[in-house]
Amino acid sequence: MPIYEYESVQDGEVIELLRLMKDADLPVEDPTGKGRSFRRRVSVFGVSGGAAVTTAPSSGGHIHSGGCGCGKPRGSCGN
Structure with a gap:
């Protein structure tokens, strides 16, 4: 259920429901x-928010771990 804000016409008090x-x-x-x-x-x-963004240094290529990002088994795409 959404929360709605309502303002009193008489005194401006705001309530949430x-x-x-x-x-x-x-x-x-x-x-x-x-x-x-x-x-x-x-x-x-x-x-x-003040979440920090961290990037990994570029390795100049890509890593095969379990499978390549191209979808082929490790090492089979030539990279």
Whole structure:
């Protein structure tokens, strides 16, 4: 089930609810019982990370281990 964000029309408080897609635009009951109205917000999913990218030094050719990348048995392609 997707998570949807809803914003209070009265005070701008944002809440998140797990709802079925078919129920996304149905009215939202105020979780605090204050009778506020909520409207669905357009939310954006973002990911960031600091993963390092490492590359292996070039060996000038390719390695045969169990089978070649060309699909032939080791050593049979001439490389």
